[in-house]
Amino acid sequence: MSLISTTGLGVEHGGVEVLSGVDFTISKGEIVTVVGPNGSGKSTLIRALIGLEPAATGQVHRAPGLSIGYVPQRLHIDATLPMTVRRFLSLPRRVSDDAATAALLRCGVEGLEARQMSRLSGGQFQRVLLARALLAKPDILILDEATQGLDQPGVAAFYRLLEDVRQETGVAVLMVSHDLHVVMSASDRVICLNGHVCCQGTPHVVSAAPEYRALFGLGTGGALALYQHVHDHDHDHDHGPEGHGHDHAHPQDAPTSAGHPHA
Amino acid sequence: MLDDFLTRAGLAGVGLTLATGPLGSFVVWRRMAYFGDATAHAAILGVALSFGFGISVYVGTLAVALAMAITVATLAGRGHAMDTTLGVLAHSALAFGLVAASFQSGLRVDLSAWLFGDILSVSRGDLAMVWGGALMVVALLVWRWQGLLTATVNDELAQAAGLNPRHERLALTIALALVVAVAIKIVGALLIAALLIIPAASARQFTRTPETMAIGATLVGAASVLLGLAASLRLDTPAGPSIVAASTCLFAASLLAPRPKA
Numbered sequence: 264m265s266l267i268s269t270t271g272l273g274v275e276h277g278g279v280e281v282l283s284g285v286d287f288t289i290s291k292g293e294i295v296t297v298v299g300p301n302g303s304g305k306s307t308l309i310r311a312l313i314g315l316e317p318a319a320t321g322q323v324h325r326a327p328g329l330s331i332g333y334v335p336q337r338l339h340i341d342a343t344l345p346m347t348v349r350r351f352l353s354l355p356r357r358v359s360d361d362a363a364t365a366a367l368l369r370c371g372v373e374g375l376e377a378r379q380m381s382r383l384s385g386g387q388f389q390r391v392l393l394a395r396a397l398l399a400k401p402d403i404l405i406l407d408e409a410t411q412g413l414d415q416p417g418v419a420a421f422y423r424l425l426e427d428v429r430q431e432t433g434v435a436v437l438m439v440s441h442d443l444h445v446v447m448s449a450s451d452r453v454i455c456l457n458g459h460v461c462c463q464g465t466p467h468v469v470s471a472a473p474e475y476r477a478l479f480g481l482g483t484g485g486a487l488a489l490y491q492h493v494h495d496h497d498h499d500h501d502h503g504p505e506g507h508g509h510d511h512a513h514p515q516d517a518p519t520s521a522g523h524p525h526a
Numbered sequence: 527m528l529d530d531f532l533t534r535a536g537l538a539g540v541g542l543t544l545a546t547g548p549l550g551s552f553v554v555w556r557r558m559a560y561f562g563d564a565t566a567h568a569a570i571l572g573v574a575l576s577f578g579f580g581i582s583v584y585v586g587t588l589a590v591a592l593a594m595a596i597t598v599a600t601l602a603g604r605g606h607a608m609d610t611t612l613g614v615l616a617h618s619a620l621a622f623g624l625v626a627a628s629f630q631s632g633l634r635v636d637l638s639a640w641l642f643g644d645i646l647s648v649s650r651g652d653l654a655m656v657w658g659g660a661l662m663v664v665a666l667l668v669w670r671w672q673g674l675l676t677a678t679v680n681d682e683l684a685q686a687a688g689l690n691p692r693h694e695r696l697a698l699t700i701a702l703a704l705v706v707a708v709a710i711k712i713v714g715a716l717l718i719a720a721l722l723i724i725p726a727a728s729a730r731q732f733t734r735t736p737e738t739m740a741i742g743a744t745l746v747g748a749a750s751v752l753l754g755l756a757a758s759l760r761l762d763t764p765a766g767p768s769i770v771a772a773s774t775c776l777f778a779a780s781l782l783a784p785r786p787k788a
Contacts, residue, residue, distance in 0.1 A: 310682075313685070313686050314685075315682065315685050315686070331686055333682070333683065333686035333687075335680060335682050335683055335686075338679070338680050338683070339680075340679060341555055341557070343554045343555055343557075343727075343730055344555040344678065344679070344736060345730065345733050345734050345735055345736060345738070345739050346679070346735065346736060347734055347735055350735045350736065351679070353672075354672065354675060354676045354679060354683070355672050355673060355675075355676040355683075355684065355687045355689060356672070356687075357672070377734075379734065399687070405686075
C-alpha cells in the first residue's frame with residue numbers, strides 16, 4: 264500500500280525549476296533513502312511530499328489520514344527559549360509522562376526529561392527529535408539529513424535505531440542524505456536525485472570487503488552500506504559544452520570501487 | 527478604593543503586565559524586539575489621528591499599530607531585510623506622528639504624556655480598557671499556546687504537524703497591537719517595548735520551561751510597576767520611566783542569580 268506517491272512532480276522556486284518529472288512512491292514499512300548532491304532538490308522533494316511546497320506540475324498523493332513524523336534538517340532552539348526535553352516532547356500535542364519516558368527509552372536517551380534542549384549533544388538531540396516524531400504514532404518517518412553533525416559510529420547507531428523501530432512498529436522511513444555513497448544498509452531502495460531521478464537501486468552491502476573495513480572501521484556493525492550509482496544518461500544540457508557527466512555533480516566521490524560507471 | 531489615583535495606577539500597571547509577560551516572552555524568543563518598537567512608535571501616529579478625527583484614542587492607536595505590524599510583516603515576507611524595513615517604518619511612523627500631532631494645538635502641549643505615559647491620570651474607564659485588552663491578549667495566547675510555541679521552535683515542525691505558522695504570526699501581531707493600544711497611556715509609546723522585553727529577559731535567568739518564563743515575566747513586570755510607582759511617589763520622578771528603570775534594576779539583579787543547571 265502506497266503511503267505517499269508522486270507522478271510527474273515538478274517544483275519551481277521563483278520560476279526556476281528545482282524538480283521535474285519525479286515519479287516517487289513509498290509503501291508501508293519500506294525504508295527509502297534519497298541521496299543527491301547539494302542543490303539537487305532533496306529537501307524540496309521532502310517539503311513537497313509533506314505538503315509544505317506546492318507542486319508546479321504533476322501530483323502528490325498522500326494516503327488519507329496519513330500521520331507523518333518529521334525530523335527536520337536543522338533545528339535551532341534559541342538560547343532565550345527555556346525548553347526541557349520533556350516539554351519539547353509535548354509539542355505540538357501534549358503527551359503523557361509515561362509515553363514520553365517510553366519514547367526516550369526507545370530512542371536510547373532515557374532519563375533526559377529534565378535536561379534543557381540547548382544542553383544536549385548532537386547525537387542526543389537527534390534522538391530526542393526522533394522520539395518526538397515517534398510520539399505522534401506516525402505511519403511514516405521523514406528525516407531530512409538527520410545524521411548531520413554525527414560521527415560515523417553515531418550515524419551507524421542512529422541507522423540501527425531506525426531499523427529496530429521499523430521492525431517493531433512497521434513504520435515506513437524516508438531518509439534524505441547528502442552522502443552519495445554511504446547509505447543505511449537497511450534501505451530497501453536508494454534514489455539518486457539531481458533535479459530529477461538519476462537512478463534507483465538497492466544498497467550494496469560489502470561488509471566483508473577490505474575496502475569497507477578501511478572506510479568504516481569495525482564499530483559500525485553493518486549499519487552502513489555503499490550505493491553504486493548506475494546512471495543511464497549524462498548531463499550535457501545541464502553543465503555546458505564540456506559534456507561531462509555526473510562526476511562533476513558528485514564532488515564527494517568516495518575513494519572506493521563504488522565509482523560511477525556511466526552507461 | 528478605585529477613587530485613589532495611585533490605586534488605579536497600580537491596578538492598571540499590573541493588569542497590563544498580565545499581557546506583557548507572556549507576549550514579551552514571545553517577543554524575546556522570536557527576536558521581535560525591534561518589531562515591537564516599530565508597532566509602539568506607530569501608536570503616536572494613531573494618537574494624532576484619533577484627535578484629528580475625534581475618535582477614541584484606543585481605537586485609533588489599535589488601528590494604526592495593527593496596520594503597522596501587518597505592513598512590516600508583509601514587507602519582510604517579500605524579502606526586504608527585516609532590520610532595514612523596521613528602521614524605515616518605526617522612525618518614519620514616529621516622525622509622521624509627531625508632525626501630525628503638531629497640527630493639533632491641544633495635543634502639542636500634552637505630547638510627552640503620550641510619549642512617556644501618564645499612568646497617574648488613569649481613569650476608571652482607562653482601567654476597564656487596560657484590563658479588558660490585557661485579558662483578551664491572555665485569552666488569545668492561551669488559546670493558541672501549543673501552536674504558537676511549536677511555530678516559535680521551528681516553522682517546518684509546525685507545518686508538518688498540520689499547523690499554519692502564518693496564523694500563529696498573525697495572532698502575535700494582533701496581540702502586539704492590542705498591548706500597544708492599551709499600554710500607551712501607561713508607559714507611553716517610547717517605552718512599551720521595554721516593558722515587553724526587560725521583564726521577560728529577567729525571567730529567562732531563573733526559568734526552565736516556556737510557561738514558567740511567561741509567568742515569571744508577568745511577576746517581574748508587576749513588581750516593576752509597583753516599585754516604579756513607589757519610587758515615583760517618593761522621588762517625584764515621572765512614573766512611566768520610573769517603572770522601566772525599576773524593571774532594569776530587577777533585570778540586573780536577575781543576572782546575579784544562579785542559572786538553573788542542566
